[in-house]
Structure formats: structure tokens, C-alpha cells
Amino acid sequence: MHDFTKTLAPSPFYDRIVAQSQTQNWAHWNGYQTPRVVDTVASEYFAVRSSCSVMDLTPMEKYRITGPDAKAFLNRLVVRDVSKLKPGRVTYVVWCNDEGKVIDDGTVFHLSEGVYRLCAQHHQLDWLRLSSIGFDVSIELETHDVAALSVQGPTSYSVLTEAGISGLETVKPFDIVHTQLDGFDITVSRTGFTGDLGYELWTEPENALALWDAIFEVKKRGLYDIRLIGLDALEMVRIEAGFIMPGWDFNTAETVIRDGYDRTPYELDLGWLVNLNKPYFTGKRALAAANKQPLKRKMVKLILDGNKVPSGSFIFDRKDGKNIGAVMAHSWSPILKRAIAYADIELINGQVPKEVSVEIYYQKELAWKLHWARAEVTDKPFWTPKRRSITPPDAY
Amino acid sequence: MTKNLSAIVIGGGHNGLVCATYLASSGVKTTLLEARETLGGGLSKQTLRDGTAVPGLIQTHHSLNDKIARELKLQSTPCEPLPTTLLSTSGEHITLMGDKVSGAGVSARDISEYRAFREEYLSYGKALKSLMLNTPPRLKHFDWSDKTVFAKLGLDLRFGLGKAGLNEFLRVAGMNLFDVLEERFSSELLKGGIAADALFGNHAGPKTPTTVLPMLMRLFQETGSTASRQVAQVDNLAGQLAEAAKSAGVEIKTSTTVHSVVMDNDKPTGVMLENGDILNADIIVSNADAKTTFLKLVGARNLDGMFTHRVTKTRTNGDVAKFFATFDATPKFTNLSQNASSGRFLVAPTLMYVERAFNHCKYGEFSEAPVLDIHLTTLDNGKSLLSANAMFAPYNLKQGWEAGRAAFEDKILDILSLYAPGIASQVACRELWSPTDIEKSFHIEGGHWHHGEMAIDQSFMMRPVPGAGQYGTPVPGLYLCGAAAHPGGDITGLPGRNAAKQILADLKGRR
Structure with a gap:
């Protein structure tokens, strides 16, 4: 357990992160001091898309779920059927409250037979505990007991192989392998929050610095560029990849105050996760009922015309038309050379519109200007390179 | 509409019998399953270790609401009002009988005040009638029938009590018994007796906030019938209710323990007995307490997480x-x-x-x-x-x-x-x-008289928990009809009757 009397705790990688930070620009993430920007956002962004990025993943909420009913517990918790998730596999999940409104999202790691790790965006111990009533299951918060690094980018496979981690050539997306590096145990999963080729590495905190050094040794040897990245660059790549952030892109169910401001998976375009044919899970009856009703609103992806970024923009059915929603997350996508956004919009006549108008306020020489941008609605991730999914990955 | 439909009532306590009788009278093929050898739950006769036959858990009670007795066509038994004697170590006992108080040590002022107190508080109890005799209105998504109950309650309170009466009702309804009784009476013995009578079965003392409420709920019963009466003298209410159920066509099986509610596709289709037999029905009605019903019979695996948590957190330990x-x-x-x-x-x-x-x-x-x-x-x-x-x-000694x-x-x-x-x-x-014995012998989680504390946060539309406060539960086709449901415990038959009314309304497609 880390000491919660300290406002921001250092992660096991803290010494190395501080040494690399050019900006000392920090954010707090789940109680840890986390870099917002290490050097420049642009160089960090391109590390993910063009070479190799490293990010400290330790602050992410992690729970170890074990016991005879671990599988049944997880399957009752989440909307997706995870009963067939094999040991050594990972899957993306969301979970809902009784009313079928999304509480949080995360990933379930089936580490070994009957041993699971649940990663979550927000603290979930209370929800997991109350969901465990009637199940013979043990739920341990292990956020502070596991050091984790995310290594992402086209050269991540080559970098990790050079660092001494062998066997990655057969690791498929969402696979987990348990291996060794310099005599200590590490777990490697081919997962990430960037939509690119990438891996997440998990180990005991005492091995954290050795793991770090083994990776950055590859850079020292002059083989590959490797860059530590911060949250700002991550925000850009995760939007490109089509990943949503509970609590930022939409209200999480157990924190929302007013009725109707929380969202079902259907409204978040996550209906594909909901399995109404599996045994009962929290929110199933509500979701089955919601599924019979026509959808009223949806989180959609927008690709905008022009170079203006739709910060805090309202969405209209057409220029000066009806306000149908607002932008929830946005970014300039350097790799697409387009402005992209997620918007929470009402459907028009029960249909997702093919295009919408975005009212963008921007500054020119500090003077505020209004710009109407046409935006195309897309249902695919903005960025899905082939290298993300091919096995073995290309060695660069 | 209700023809060819079947219901299983789990538990043959008095509310289960009442509910089953109403259902069967309306043409629902009703089977009642009771784990014990005898019907009536707390009302059924028991045998002590030495073989002495005794009245069971309940020794005295107010008679059933007249409306229910009439609707169920119970034989009316002459019922002797039973005086309550408040014992004093000095020998200066006080006797309460209806609105009268007598005893050597009672002042003339207390005598007249007691009469006024009874009249006033009985009127408060009576004003709750539309709430007690109906499904409690929902606070969220409420429809026409919810509004009607609210409106009736409002009218009864405003015009039934009058302006001054309503003011006083609103003043005392959230108070504790200690303050209210201190305001009105001088005799310590009288105050102690009134408080004890109101508090029995609850985890509360006279100074516990909102303890006037359980007293009002109990007084409501007196407004619908005559007075407290003795079980032993009444030609057993349990037997009468069982007879009424049988003549309405209820199939009754005693010594039949339900193991679980059988679920198919998230809907209850019947029950599985301890012996493994499965009985099917369209509607399952549980006279058991909420924890037994949801956590044991239905199981967390068939329920939502927060709902399960709420049920677990209800206060059900008997005292x-x-x-x-x-x-x-x-x-x-x-x-x-x-x-x-x-x-x-x-x-x-x-x-x-x-x-x-x-x-x-x-x-x-x-x-x-x-x-x-x-x-x-x-x-x-x-x-x-x-x-x-x-x-x-x-319970947790x-x-x-x-x-x-x-x-x-x-x-x-x-x-x-x-x-x-x-x-x-x-x-x-x-x-x-002990409450642990009561739990085991009467199949009541926590051994609580009322299947759960009758405090304001576990009453009305929040009884036993929000989401199951209108007899229906989150599991479509599963209902509660016992003391765990509104308006709660004591021998009233109201939860059983109200539940049956709600079930029949649902079957007819209303609400």
C-alpha cells in the first residue's frame, strides 16, 4: 500500500522519470505524480506512432480476483461474456449499475487458470466488493503492488526483443505471456491504449528499475529511439485509436447526480460488448429493456473539415440549425492531418446523421473567431494500422 | 384474464395465507408451500421441550383489519378485549383498556390526557389508511396510481385531521417517543408502558429518532378493528386463515421446504424443493423475509449488484x-x-x-x-x-x-x-x-419480528429496499407478500392483501 497521507506518491519508476523530465510538468493520476509532458507533446506523440514510447502504467487501478467463483463473479460484473476467456488472454470490458448505465471500463486479464486481473479507469473496490456478495471470491487492490510499463509504437517489438525479452514473436494481440528478464519474473501482454503495436509489462515493484534500465539500455546502445511520454500525448493517441475515457468523455453512473446524464453502453457505441444471452449480470434487465427502445442519443466519432480543433464545441444538425449535442473529446491528429472528436449527440429521426456541423470558437491573434466546420460521422476508429494486429510483428 | 394462470406462495405465515386466498379467489391456481408442519408462522402453536403445547411466537395481537376479515369471509369470533396491566413494584399498577386508564397512582389529568392522546393518535393512524391499504407510491417514474395514493394520503391528512391536527401530526411524526410522552403525561409508569408497547419488535429505545412512527403504524391497526385480543382465546386465527385459503381453492403443502426459485432466461418459472422436485408457476410470491427471498431463494447471481447490496444491508437482526x-x-x-x-x-x-x-x-x-x-x-x-x-x-449476543x-x-x-x-x-x-432460535425455527433471517426494522428508512416505498417497495421485485413475476413488504410486521394481513391486489392488477395489465 502506498502512503495516502502524501498528496502525490512516487511510482517505482519515479527516479528515472524525474531524471528524464525536461519540463517538470506533472499531473496527478490516481494518487501518483505522473508526467503530463516530458519533453514536447509532438516528440512524444511521434514516439508512439513512429518509433517507441514508454509510459509508466503503475497508477492504473488494478485488482487481483481469485477464488472458486472468480469467473462467475466477473461474468456477473461485466456486460460482456468473459466466461470463455482463456488463461493467457485479455479482453476489454465495461460494467454497469443496476440501471444499465456504465460505471467504468477496463480490461480483464486471465493471468493463469482462475487468477484474474481487472484494470479499471477509476477506483472500483467498493463496487467490486458489493458485487461480490454471494460469490466465493477474493478481491485485492494491487495497484500499488504491481509496477507496470506500457511500451508502444512500431518498434516496440524490436526494442523489447533487444532488451532481452524473448518469445514475443508468437504473442498475438490480447495475449499474455509470463517470462523472465535478467532473472526476475515479468508478465507481458500485447495490450495498450494507443491503437498501435505495443505491449504492457508487469512486474514486482522491486524489479521496476531493472526493467526500465533494460529497455532504455537499447536506446543507449544507439539501436532505437525510445521516449518516455506523458498524459498529453496519450490523450492524442487514444482518441485516434477510438478509446473512450469514463469520467471525461461521459459521466460515470455512480458519480452522476441528475437523472439522464449517465449513459448505457448502447449510447456509448459499445453495444457490441453487451451480451444479453449470457447468464444474469448487473444491469442486464435494464439493458434488455433499453435494447428494445429506439436509441435517442449516441457517442459518435467526428472527422472535421479544416484545421480548427473543436474545443468545447456544440454540434448542430446543420449550420445555424438545431443543437444536437457537444464535443466530449477532441484532438488534432498529426498522422491523419485532420481534426477529430467524440461527440455526444441526439439522433435525428432515430438515425445517426452522416454529417453534422460543428460550431468552433478559436483565437486568431488572441481575437475570438467563429468557424462552422462540416464534420463526417464515422463508426470506425480513426487510426488502425495493420502493424497493430499482425503476428509476428514486423521488425524495424 | 387471471384464468389458467398459476402462482406459488412460498411460506404459510398469515400473510402468505391471506395473499394466497385473495389470488385463488380471483381464479389464479394457487399453491402454498410451508416448510413447517403447521401453518400460520408465528401464530402457529408450538410445543415446549416438556411437551407443553403453547401459543407460538405471538401471544397477543390486534385482530386482523376488518376489511380483510370481511373480504376473506373469516368467521367472526367474539373477541374479548384484553386489558394491559402496567406492573409497578410498589403494587400501584395501572390498567389500560381501550381509551381508559385506571389505577391508584394515576392522576385525573393523566386519565383525561390519555383519552385525548388516544383520540388524537388514532386519528393520525387512521389518516395513514390510504397508504396502508395500497401499494406504496413510487417516488421515481410515478404514474397515475402512484399519484392517486399520494393525493388520497394528502387529502386524508389535510381534511381528515384538520389544519391544527395536520400541524401537530407533522410535528410529532418524525419525533421520538420519549419527547412526545414527556410532553403529555406525568406518570412514569404510564409513559414507560406506552413506549414499551410501541417499541416491541424494533431495535429502538424511546429516545431513538422517529419512534413515533412505529406507534402510529400499530395504532392504525386499532382503527380497523376492535382491540388487542388473546390468541389462545380466539379460536386460532391461523386455523381460520388456513380454512379460508382452502375454501378459496388454495392447494396447501406443509412440511415442504423451498430450496430455490427456478430461473429460466432471467425469469422465475417455479421453485425447486429441498427434495429436488420442481413445481412450476407463472407467478412466485414470497412470504419470506427479503434476505431469505433474494439472497437464498433467488440468489445474487440472478440479481443486480446494487440491489443485492441493498438487501444485504437491511437491518434485520431481532432484539x-x-x-x-x-x-x-x-x-x-x-x-x-x-x-x-x-x-x-x-x-x-x-x-x-x-x-x-x-x-x-x-x-x-x-x-x-x-x-x-x-x-x-x-x-x-x-x-x-x-x-x-x-x-x-x-441477535448477535x-x-x-x-x-x-x-x-x-x-x-x-x-x-x-x-x-x-x-x-x-x-x-x-x-x-x-433467542432471536437465533426464532431465526432457525421460523425461517426468519435475523429472527426479527417484523422481517426487518420498521424504521422510516425501511418503511413505505422503501420497504424492504427501494426497487422492491411495491410488492413486485426487480425479478419480473416474483413478488413479496410478507412482513418484509409494506406496511411491515405485526398480525395485520395487509402486506399479503396489498401484494395480492398488486399481483392481480399486474396480471390484468395495469401498471
Whole structure:
């Protein structure tokens, strides 16, 4: 357990992160001091898309779920059927409250037979505990007991192989392998929050610095560029990849105050996760009922015309038309050379519109200007390179 | 509309019998399953270790609401109103009978005040009628029927009570008994007795906030019938209800324990018995408490997470133990005539006595000086039976009830000896049922009289929990009809009746 009397705790990688930070620009993430920007956002962004990025993943909420009913517990918790998730596999999940409104999202790691790790965006111990009533299951918060690094980018496979981690050539997306590096145990999963080729590495905190050094040794040897990245660059790549952030892109169910401001998976375009044919899970009856009703609103992806970024923009059915929603997350996508956004919009006549108008306020020489941008609605991730999914990955 | 539909009622307590009778009368093919050998739950007769047949958990109760008795066509039995004697160590006992209070130590002011108090509080109880006799209105997504109940309640309160009455009702409804009784009466014995009578079955002392509410709920019962009456003298209510159920066409199976509710595609299709047999029905109605119903019979795996949590967190630990003692000769209470020493007696000499008795149970101890609700009868064999509800006797007794049982029996006899000197040495046989015994023997989680605390946060549309406060539950086709449902415990038949009305309305496609 880390000491919660300290406002921001250092992660096991803290010494190395501080040494690399050019900006000392920090954010707090789940109680840890986390870099917002290490050097420049642009160089960090391109590390993910063009070479190799490293990010400290330790602050992410992690729970170890074990016991005879671990599988049944997880399957009752989440909307997706995870009963067939094999040991050594990972899957993306969301979970809902009784009313079928999304509480949080995360990933379930089936580490070994009957041993699971649940990663979550927000603290979930209370929800997991109350969901465990009637199940013979043990739920341990292990956020502070596991050091984790995310290594992402086209050269991540080559970098990790050079660092001494062998066997990655057969690791498929969402696979987990348990291996060794310099005599200590590490777990490697081919997962990430960037939509690119990438891996997440998990180990005991005492091995954290050795793991770090083994990776950055590859850079020292002059083989590959490797860059530590911060949250700002991550925000850009995760939007490109089509990943949503509970609590930022939409209200999480157990924190929302007013009725109707929380969202079902259907409204978040996550209906594909909901399995109404599996045994009962929290929110199933509500979701089955919601599924019979026509959808009223949806989180959609927008690709905008022009170079203006739709910060805090309202969405209209057409220029000066009806306000149908607002932008929830946005970014300039350097790799697409387009402005992209997620918007929470009402459907028009029960249909997702093919295009919408975005009212963008921007500054020119500090003077505020209004710009109407046409935006195309897309249902695919903005960025899905082939290298993300091919096995073995290309060695660069 | 209800033809060819079938229902299974789990549990043959009085509410289960009432509900089953209503359903069967409306043409629903109804089967009632009772785990015990006898029907009536707490009303059914029991046998002590020495073989003495005794009235069961319930020794005295108000008669069923007249409306229910009429609707179920119960044979009307002449019912003798039973006086309640508040015992005093000085021998200056007070007797309560209807609106009258009498006794050597009672002032003329207390006598007239008691009459006024009864009139006033009975009118408050009566004003709750539309709430008590209906499905409690939902607070969220409410429809026409919810609005109607709210409107009726509002009108009854405003025009039934008048402006001054409504003001006073709103002032006292959220108060505690201690403050209300201190305002009105001077006799400590009278105040203690009224408080004890209102509090029995609840985890509360006179100073516990909102304790006027359980008193009003109890007084409501008196507005629909005559008075407190003796179970033994009534030609057994349980038997009458069972007869009514049978003549309505209910198929009754006793000694039949339900293991679980059978679910198919997230809907209940029937029940599985302990022996593995499966009985199918369209509607499943549970007379069991909420924890038994949801956590044991349905199971968390068929329920939502937060709902399960809410059920788990309801306060259902009982605080009342049942004490029996038999005597070869009628025990003699100080200053009570032979004639009067068969009846109902309360040991609650002051408000603070009751409050101090309650203090112990907050810390897992039984009361040093318990509050007693005593009933004396003569058995067929000529022996005398004393049965007493003794509070406070916490379900989670620190030392456990196996270790604590004899000590609490002694405490009860110590207190009884203050009013009937020498009584302890005359006991032929004694027996105590702790809340843990009651839990086991009557299949009530926590051994709670009312299947859960009758506090404001577990009452009305929040009884037993939000989401199951209108008899229906999150599981479509599964209903609650027992004391865990509105308006709660005591022998009223109201949860059973209201549940049946709701089920029939749902079957007809309303709501």
C-alpha cells in the first residue's frame, strides 16, 4: 500500500522519470505524480506512432480476483461474456449499475487458470466488493503492488526483443505471456491504449528499475529511439485509436447526480460488448429493456473539415440549425492531418446523421473567431494500422 | 384474464395465507408451500421441550383489519378485549383498556390526557389508511396510481385531521417517543408502558429518532378493528386463515421446504424443493423475509449488484426473545387479584428503564433489566403458563446465545420476582427462544419480528429496499407478500392483501 497521507506518491519508476523530465510538468493520476509532458507533446506523440514510447502504467487501478467463483463473479460484473476467456488472454470490458448505465471500463486479464486481473479507469473496490456478495471470491487492490510499463509504437517489438525479452514473436494481440528478464519474473501482454503495436509489462515493484534500465539500455546502445511520454500525448493517441475515457468523455453512473446524464453502453457505441444471452449480470434487465427502445442519443466519432480543433464545441444538425449535442473529446491528429472528436449527440429521426456541423470558437491573434466546420460521422476508429494486429510483428 | 394462470406462495405465515386466498379467489391456481408442519408462522402453536403445547411466537395481537376479515369471509369470533396491566413494584399498577386508564397512582389529568392522546393518535393512524391499504407510491417514474395514493394520503391528512391536527401530526411524526410522552403525561409508569408497547419488535429505545412512527403504524391497526385480543382465546386465527385459503381453492403443502426459485432466461418459472422436485408457476410470491427471498431463494447471481447490496444491508437482526415458564399453580403477582392475574402485563416502569434496557443491545449485550410483555394463561392440564416477550435480547449476543441463554432466563426471572415474589422457585419448566432460535425455527433471517426494522428508512416505498417497495421485485413475476413488504410486521394481513391486489392488477395489465 502506498502512503495516502502524501498528496502525490512516487511510482517505482519515479527516479528515472524525474531524471528524464525536461519540463517538470506533472499531473496527478490516481494518487501518483505522473508526467503530463516530458519533453514536447509532438516528440512524444511521434514516439508512439513512429518509433517507441514508454509510459509508466503503475497508477492504473488494478485488482487481483481469485477464488472458486472468480469467473462467475466477473461474468456477473461485466456486460460482456468473459466466461470463455482463456488463461493467457485479455479482453476489454465495461460494467454497469443496476440501471444499465456504465460505471467504468477496463480490461480483464486471465493471468493463469482462475487468477484474474481487472484494470479499471477509476477506483472500483467498493463496487467490486458489493458485487461480490454471494460469490466465493477474493478481491485485492494491487495497484500499488504491481509496477507496470506500457511500451508502444512500431518498434516496440524490436526494442523489447533487444532488451532481452524473448518469445514475443508468437504473442498475438490480447495475449499474455509470463517470462523472465535478467532473472526476475515479468508478465507481458500485447495490450495498450494507443491503437498501435505495443505491449504492457508487469512486474514486482522491486524489479521496476531493472526493467526500465533494460529497455532504455537499447536506446543507449544507439539501436532505437525510445521516449518516455506523458498524459498529453496519450490523450492524442487514444482518441485516434477510438478509446473512450469514463469520467471525461461521459459521466460515470455512480458519480452522476441528475437523472439522464449517465449513459448505457448502447449510447456509448459499445453495444457490441453487451451480451444479453449470457447468464444474469448487473444491469442486464435494464439493458434488455433499453435494447428494445429506439436509441435517442449516441457517442459518435467526428472527422472535421479544416484545421480548427473543436474545443468545447456544440454540434448542430446543420449550420445555424438545431443543437444536437457537444464535443466530449477532441484532438488534432498529426498522422491523419485532420481534426477529430467524440461527440455526444441526439439522433435525428432515430438515425445517426452522416454529417453534422460543428460550431468552433478559436483565437486568431488572441481575437475570438467563429468557424462552422462540416464534420463526417464515422463508426470506425480513426487510426488502425495493420502493424497493430499482425503476428509476428514486423521488425524495424 | 387471471384464468389458467398459476402462482406459488412460498411460506404459510398469515400473510402468505391471506395473499394466497385473495389470488385463488380471483381464479389464479394457487399453491402454498410451508416448510413447517403447521401453518400460520408465528401464530402457529408450538410445543415446549416438556411437551407443553403453547401459543407460538405471538401471544397477543390486534385482530386482523376488518376489511380483510370481511373480504376473506373469516368467521367472526367474539373477541374479548384484553386489558394491559402496567406492573409497578410498589403494587400501584395501572390498567389500560381501550381509551381508559385506571389505577391508584394515576392522576385525573393523566386519565383525561390519555383519552385525548388516544383520540388524537388514532386519528393520525387512521389518516395513514390510504397508504396502508395500497401499494406504496413510487417516488421515481410515478404514474397515475402512484399519484392517486399520494393525493388520497394528502387529502386524508389535510381534511381528515384538520389544519391544527395536520400541524401537530407533522410535528410529532418524525419525533421520538420519549419527547412526545414527556410532553403529555406525568406518570412514569404510564409513559414507560406506552413506549414499551410501541417499541416491541424494533431495535429502538424511546429516545431513538422517529419512534413515533412505529406507534402510529400499530395504532392504525386499532382503527380497523376492535382491540388487542388473546390468541389462545380466539379460536386460532391461523386455523381460520388456513380454512379460508382452502375454501378459496388454495392447494396447501406443509412440511415442504423451498430450496430455490427456478430461473429460466432471467425469469422465475417455479421453485425447486429441498427434495429436488420442481413445481412450476407463472407467478412466485414470497412470504419470506427479503434476505431469505433474494439472497437464498433467488440468489445474487440472478440479481443486480446494487440491489443485492441493498438487501444485504437491511437491518434485520431481532432484539426480542421469547420466554416460557410453566407453573403447577398460578403465580401470584403482588397486589393483583386472582382474577386479574390472567391477562397481559408489561414491565416497563419508566421511560428511562426502557431506554437503559435498549442501551445494552447496541453493544451486543442483553438488558440487565429487560422490558417484558407477559401473558398468563391456564393450560388444559390445569397448569399455568407464563409466556413473555423479553427485550432487549440482541441477535448477535457477544457471548453467543448458547452461553448466554441461562443467564438471560435468570435476568427475566429476577425481574419477574420484583413483581411476583418467589416466582422463580415455583417454575416447573422454563424455555427461552433467542432471536437465533426464532431465526432457525421460523425461517426468519435475523429472527426479527417484523422481517426487518420498521424504521422510516425501511418503511413505505422503501420497504424492504427501494426497487422492491411495491410488492413486485426487480425479478419480473416474483413478488413479496410478507412482513418484509409494506406496511411491515405485526398480525395485520395487509402486506399479503396489498401484494395480492398488486399481483392481480399486474396480471390484468395495469401498471
